[in-house]
Amino acid sequence: MISLTFPDESQREFQPGISGREIAEGISKSLAKKAVAVALDGRLADLSEPITGDAKIEIVTRDDDRALEMIRHDAAHVMAEAVQELYPGTQVTIGPVIENGFYYDFHRNEPFTPEDLPKIEAKMREIIQRDAPFTKEVWSRDQAKAYFRDQGENFKVELIDAIPDGEDVKIYRQGDWLDLCRGPHMPSTGKIGPAFKLMKVAGAYWRGDSNNQMLSRIYGTAWTNEKDLKAYLHLLEEAEKRDHRRLGREMDLFHFQEEGPGVVFWHAKGWQLFQSLVSYMRRRLEDDYDEVNAPQILNKELWEISGHWEWYRENMFQVESAGDDAEDKRIFALKPMNCPGHVQIFKHGLKSYRDLPLRLAEFGVVHRYEPSGAMHGLMRVRGFTQDDAHVFCTENQLADECMKINDLILTTYADFGFDEIVVKLSTRPEKRVGSDESWDHAEEVMTEVLERIAAQSDGRIKTGINPGEGAFYGPKFEYTLRDAIGREWQCGTTQVDFNLPERFGAFYIDSDGEKKYPVMVHRAICGSMERFLGILIENHAGHFPLWLAPKQVVVTTITSDADDYAREVYQRARAAGLRAELDLRNEKINYKVREHSLAKVPVILVCGKREAEEHTVNIRRLGSKDQTALPLAEALEVLGEEAVPPDQRVDRKLAAE
RNA sequence: GCCGGUUUAGCUCAGCUGGUAGAGCAACUGAUUUGUAAUCAGUAGGUCGGGGGUUCGAAUCCCUCAACCGGCACCA
DSSP: OEEEEOTTSOEEEEOTTEEHHHHHHHHOHHHHHHEEEEEETTEEEOTTOEEOSOEEEEEEETTSHHHHHHHHHHHHHHHHHHHHHHSTTOEEOOOOEETTEEEEEEEOSSOOOTTHHHHHHHHHHHHHHHTOBEEEEEEOHHHHHHHHHHTTOHHHHHHHHHSOTTSOEEEEEETTEEEEOOOOOOSBGGGGOSOEEEEEEEEEEGGGOTTSOEEEEEEEEEOSSHHHHHHHHHHHHHHHHTOHHHHHHHTTOEEOOTTSTTOOEEOHHHHHHHHHHHHHHHHHHTTTOEEOOOOSEEEHHHHHHHTHHHHHGGGOOEEOOOOTTOSOOOOEEEOSOSHHHHHHHHHSSOEEGGGOSEEEEEEEEEEOOOOGGGOBTTTBOSEEEEEEEEEEEOHHHHHHHHHHHHHHHHHHHHHTTOOOEEEEEEOOOSSOOSOHHHHHHHHHHHHHHHHHHHHHTTTOSEEEEETTOSBTTBOEEEEEEEOTTSOEEEEEEEEEESSHHHHHTOOEEOTTSOEEOOEEEEEEEEEEHHHHHHHHHHHHTTOOOTTTOSSOEEEEESSGGGHHHHHHHHHHHHHTTOOEEEEOOSSOHHHHHHHHHHTTOSEEEEEOHHHHHHTEEEEEETTOOOEEEEEHHHHHHHHHHHTSOGGGOHHHHHHHO
16 A cells, blocks of 8 residues: 555555546545646646555646646647648657747748648647547657657657656657657646637757757747736737837837947937946946946957957957058957956056956947847847956955955846846856866855855845856856846856966066966946846836936926926926926927827926916826926925935935945 | 848838838927817828849839848857
8 A cells, every 4th residue: 555645734545556536536526627637746747647656645736836837738739739730741849838838849841930820729729629638658769769750750769869768758649649758748638728829930949059950939828717818918018018129219219220230329318328327337336446448449369369269250340441552451350348458458567466456447338240130129239338347356355356246236236126136157168268277266266255145145146056158268157137027137247267367468466576367357237238228128118217217307388378487497407407308389288298208208397377376396207197286496306306326315325434 | 140020101000812102190381378198270201121033014923132020049
C-alpha cells in the first residue's frame, strides 16, 4: 500500500498504481469532473498517471493557476494538429508555453501569413469540440525515431536524439494525431475551452540559432475563461496607447525619418525632457565625478587596441575624409563606446595612487550600427547618449566603488519611481580577453559585492546570476527595473575591467614608486538616455510628474476680457520658474482644455472674468475633471514646490545635512 | 541580418477583380467672446515610399531598393 497526504494533511492508503482520476472519483463526482491533473509532491502529472509511491497529493482543477499552463500547452498541441490537418506536409518542431500564451514552430516551404490564422483558429475550435482524450504512451527511442522519420518529421527525430539516455520517449495522442512531448496534459482537448486566440505569425530560428534555418512560428494566447482573455486583450490595447513612439508623435517630442534610420530628431519639447534628465543626472554626479568629453571620432588603431575593432567591427561606423584627392586617408571610427577616450584622458599626465579613485563621467554620444531588424523607436537606436563613467581605482577600492555606484543607481531609480529592482551578475562569456586568473578574481570580488547589495537592501533588491553574459573585457552587474505595467527593463550596469588599462598601457605610480595598472569600472545608470526616456514615457503613459513635464503649465482664458490678467499670470508663472505657455486663442474653453489635455500638459490655469477680479486662478489637472480655485500667489507656490526635482526637495537637502 | 506584414494629404485611414485619388481630424481664411475634453462655414493640400518592368492604361500586377511594424537572432 502507498500513503498519500492530502492538502488538509489527512493521509490515506491506496493500492500502488491507482490514478489521480480514481482518487478524485473516490472523493466526489464533481471533483472528478473538474479535475485536470494531479500534483504529486508539487509536481504536475497526468490524471491517468499510476501513482506508485508515497507522496503529497493535490487534485488540480481547471481553475487552478497551475492548470493555466496546461491549457496553454494543450492549446499548442491542438494548434499543431490543426495546422497539420489544414496544411499537409508541414513539419512540427516545438511548441512551448510562454508568458500569457504559447507558440508552436513549424517548418513549411510556404510560411504562414496572418490570413491563415482565422482558418487555423476555426480548426482548433473544431478539434477542441471533438474533445478527444489525451493519452500517453512510452515508446522506445528507435521506435519513435523510425516513426517520425517515416512521417518526414526530421525535426522531431533531432529532438529525440537530444533526449538524455535514461529518459523515456513519451508520446501523447489526441484522437488521430500524436506528438513527442514530456507532458503532462489535461484529460482531453475539450478542457482547453474557448478562451484562446491566435495572435501573430513570426519567423524563428530552429533551436534559436541564426545559423539554422528559419521556421514559421505562430503565437497564441489562452486563458481559463473568456473574461481573462478579454482582460488580456484590453491590457494589450492599453499598452499600445502608451507606446512611446505614438506618444512621441502625439506630444511632439521627437521623430525619425528615412534618411536617418535609428537616429533621433528631438523636437523642442522632447529635448526639454532630455535636458531635464541630463540635468538631474549631472546634479547626482557633482560630488564624486569629473565630467569630461572625449572625441566623436578616433583613429581605428585605438579601437584595435581596445579590442572593439576585432569583436564589434561589423557594428561600427567607419569614417574617413570624403575628398577624392585627400592625402589623409586614415580610417576613423565613430565612437561606439566612451572607454578608450576616457583611458586617453587618464593617461594624459602621470597619475599617482593619490589620484585614485578617479571617476570620469561623460554624457557620451555613441553610434553603433545595429542590425536593421533590431531597431525599435527610442528603445534601440543607432545613435544614443550614454550616462557613462569610468572609475579608475585600486583593487582595494574596487568593492567600495561598486557599492557607491550601487547606491547611486538605486537612489536614481527611486527618484523616478522605480522601486522593484533586480541586480544580476553576468559572468565570463566564451569570447573574451584576459587571463582566467583575472576573471576568477574579478568574479570573486563581484560575487561578494552582490551579497553585500542583497544584504544592504533588506531583501528588497533581488539578485541573481547570468552565466556567460559578461562583457568581453570583464564581468558585470546588470540592473533591471520594473515599470508601471510590470515590464522589466535592463538599464544600469557596472562592469569590472582588469584588461583595458593594461591593453592601453594606462598606469599609475603606487606608494612604493612602482607602476601599476588600475582597475577600471565602466558604469551607466540610465544606460541610454534615449531609451530611458522611452521607458519613462511609457511608464507614465506620457503623463509626467511636474518636474519632468516639458510643458508644465498652460495659462488660458475663457474670453478675451481676461487676456491682460492671463498675461500677468503667465509672466508670474515664468518668473516662478515654471515652463509655461500662454493660450489666448479665441476658442471655447472646452476646445482648449481638450487640446492641452491631449498634449498631456499636466496643469491648465484657466483665467476668466471671475479670476481676474479675484486675482485667483482655476487649476485643472491632467486626468481630472475637478478644478481648484486658488489665489494666484498661492497657486504658483504650490506648483513651484511640486516642480522641484526630487533630488532638490527641501526635506531631502535637510536630511542630507 | 532572417521570416512575415505595411508604406495613399501633417495625423488616422477608405480606394472591389488595373480605367490617372477620397473621408475625418489638423492647417489656412472668415464668423463666433465662449466657464473646463471637439462652435460653424469656406479654402487649400497628394509625382499614392524610391527606381525599374508588364500594359493602350498601374495606387492596384511583377521585380528591386529603402524605411517602418511584429517576431527571431544580435545588443561592447
